[in-house]
């Protein structure tokens with residue numbers, strides 16, 4: 001038996017107006033310092049009569065951030081939580097919504113956990129409004145938070161982590177800075193590709209994966225150039241790719257990116273960008289059938305398409321190649337322990353991962369010279 005899960009999605013111009021349905025509810029707007037300074041909070045609060053804002057640190061999201069948010073929200077007792085920000089803010093709000101009710105260690109939040117046994121009653125609705133186009137967090141039931149002490153990413157997942165509503169309003173991404181366009185775009189691209197290649201892929205996730213891939217390949221570079229229509233399409237396709245992988249899985253690219261990102265502090269989207277093509281080359285050499293199926297469906301060669309985008313956006317300039325090289329063995333070891341390692345088209349050996357990492361290093365150096 002399979003099940004398909006998605007939030008209710010509002011998208012397109014003025015979709016934030018949908019919040020007026022919640023105007024009488026006691027609302028908490030969760031955001032970070034950067035978004036607060038952009039004045040986006042008033043674009044949300046103007047639709048609500050009774051809201052207050054909780055600002056979290058603008059950084060890679062950590063377990064501590066979610067625990068602190070839960071504590072604050074227990075005081076406020078909101079009826080609705082509105083997460084306004086990039087994937088970091090949304091992930092912290094997703095975890096915070098659960099932790100404000102459930103007496104549970106964050107790492108125990110798995111798809112098989114009965115949250116009700118820990119006191120979770122689901123009293124508060126969660127609405128996610130992404131201000132970047134990439135993570136798809138607004139539409140998934142996964143939460144990725146960093147355990148700072150152990151320098152590793154902790155992946156939590158539960159269907160009650162999924163926002164009930166995602167508002168995908170392009171107004172929040174028209175002036176998104178270039179580095180976020182690049183990292184978000186590569187993240188969305190890798191979600192679509194990995195969702196299609198996952199051993200859990202299914203006809204529903206395939207439709208969203210392929211359609212979001214078409215949109216991303218056609219619009220990524222123009223979006224970087226600031227084209228408003230391209231930004232709108234990237235914004236929608238990031239959510240589509242999010243729903244795709246939430247109902248399928250991501251795989252080896254994300255396992256490696258989680259490991260390298262947590263160890264070396266590489267932003268998530270750049271880390272997946274660095275590993276995407278080398279992993280796909282490895283799959284091509286191993287004769288992964290689904291890769292050919294993807295190419296046939298799209299009528300192109302995905303490897304060449306990604307190379308085109310990498311070159312145009314100069315991805316390699318953003319990758320700390322010597323740090324990746326000097327941590328090769330540790331990255332491979334940690335990636336083998338990541339839950340995403342088992343959900344690709346097949347489970348690689350640790351030596352395979354070291355080969356992929358070597359390939360990342362060679363490609364970056366080739367581009368630098």
Ligand SMILES: [Fe+2]
Nearest residue numbers: 135187191272
């Ligand atoms: Fe991702």
